[in-house]
Amino acid sequence: MNWEDGSDTADLSATAGDRLVGADADGEDTAVEAALRPKDLEEFVGQEKVREQLDLVLRAARARGATADHVLLSGAPGLGKTTLSMIIAAEMGAPIRITSGPAIQHAGDLAAILSSLQEGEVLFLDEIHRMSRPAEEMLYMAMEDFRVDVIVGKGPGATAIPLELPPFTLVGATTRAGLLPPPLRDRFGFTGHMEFYEPSELERVIHRSARLLDVEIDTAGAAEIAGRSRGTPRIANRLLRRVRDYAQVKADGVITPEIASMALAVYEVDARGLDRLDRAVLQALLKLFGGGPVGLSTLAVAVGEERETVEEVAEPFLVREGLLARTPRGRVATPAAWAHLGLVPPQQGGGAAGSGQQGLFGA
Numbered sequence: 399m400n401w402e403d404g405s406d407t408a409d410l411s412a413t414a415g416d417r418l419v420g421a422d423a424d425g426e427d428t429a430v431e432a433a434l435r436p437k438d439l440e441e442f443v444g445q446e447k448v449r450e451q452l453d454l455v456l457r458a459a460r461a462r463g464a465t466a467d468h469v470l471l472s473g474a475p476g477l478g479k480t481t482l483s484m485i486i487a488a489e490m491g492a493p494i495r496i497t498s499g500p501a502i503q504h505a506g507d508l509a510a511i512l513s514s515l516q517e518g519e520v521l522f523l524d525e526i527h528r529m530s531r532p533a534e535e536m537l538y539m540a541m542e543d544f545r546v547d548v549i550v551g552k553g554p555g556a557t558a559i560p561l562e563l564p565p566f567t568l569v570g571a572t573t574r575a576g577l578l579p580p581p582l583r584d585r586f587g588f589t590g591h592m593e594f595y596e597p598s599e600l601e602r603v604i605h606r607s608a609r610l611l612d613v614e615i616d617t618a619g620a621a622e623i624a625g626r627s628r629g630t631p632r633i634a635n636r637l638l639r640r641v642r643d644y645a646q647v648k649a650d651g652v653i654t655p656e657i658a659s660m661a662l663a664v665y666e667v668d669a670r671g672l673d674r675l676d677r678a679v680l681q682a683l684l685k686l687f688g689g690g691p692v693g694l695s696t697l698a699v700a701v702g703e704e705r706e707t708v709e710e711v712a713e714p715f716l717v718r719e720g721l722l723a724r725t726p727r728g729r730v731a732t733p734a735a736w737a738h739l740g741l742v743p744p745q746q747g748g749g750a751a752g753s754g755q756q757g758l759f760g761a
């Protein structure tokens with residue numbers, strides 16, 4: 399297919415905008431995700447270790463009639479951290495309050511939330527690494543002693559008024575556990591690291607979502623979508639919805655592998671889950687720079703994107719897939735990248751861009 403072999407280098411520019419294969423939630427996801435969320439640990443697919451460990455933590459707390467320990471969940475966007483926090487609340491028979499680090503700018507914002515919690519309530523704090531420093535310090539005390547000091551007044555006349563809090567369970571979520579200050583990390587009784595999902599696990603997610611959306615899909619159809627979902631349930635669910643649209647409009651509504659691959663060709667998501675931007679980066683690297691090494695800025699100019707877009711939006715998945723390597727001399731394509739785009743590396747093919755070119759583009 400044209401978009402797969404990338405024959406058109408003039409067409410390299412791509413936008414990062416609302417990507418079908420982006421892991422962050424878009425508006426449509428937010429609306430649909432509530433209906434697709436597993437409601438208990440049993441229904442939650444994959445993440446066996448985290449599930450097993452969490453199951454023990456929650457069962458033990460229930461048996462003691464106590465509030466569960468604070469839980470830290472780390473992992474990439476769309477892997478199920480919010481879902482798991484809701485499951486924790488459901489398993490404990492407790493209400494849940496959802497907020498995020500960036501929404502808490504002042505310690506007072508956090509004090510207001512904490513002081514209105516009910517006993518046993520689960521407080522889900524997404525992007526906990528992005529909280530302000532004063533709020534973070536208030537959280538230390540709240541987590542450990544279920545108490546906060548509210549400062550009233552300013553300057554020498556300021557006084558700290560202690561405020562008792564009901565016991566609660568904090569579930570913190572972060573994409574970067576390493577960014578959390580150790581005193582905060584240490585206050586979690588349990589830390590679960592969420593991994594990317596295996597294709598077979600994503601197939602189960604897709605079958606489950608298809609049932610809930612009342613869509614007919616066969617085993618190979620689900621496998622076809624799973625293979626393009628970049629290890630992420632949110633992306634799997636989103637691709638499923640787009641393929642469902644296609645099946646409905648262009649066929650009889652049933653999702654087969656043929657329908658899935660035709661639908662995703664329309665959306666330019668290839669067999670490995672790369673989209674237009676990912677392929678544009680690889681094509682530039684292979685076709686213009688002989689596979690590298692090439693500097694990030696040069697590569698970004700070649701694809702008509704900002705440096706940051708190439709570095710933060712396209713590269714992480716290409717690196718994870720073993721298609722691109724970041725080296726001190728610049729970006730380098732791997733043999734798998736050549737194979738994926740159906741191109742022959744210059745050394746083997748005797749093309750113009752041989753190894754003698756290495757280092758020329760390292761700026």
Ligand SMILES: Nc1ncnc2c1ncn2[C@@H]1O[C@H](COP(=O)(O)OP(=O)(O)OP(=O)(O)O)[C@@H](O)[C@H]1O
Binds near residue numbers: 422423480631
């Ligand atoms: N293990 C799973 N089994 C079934 N569905 C899942 C699983 N994990 C996630 N999902 C589905 O994927 C979607 C995204 O999950 P969720 O919102 O929990 O991700 P997240 O890690 O909190 O993402 P973010 O960090 O961007 O908020 C939801 O629709 C959810 O139902």
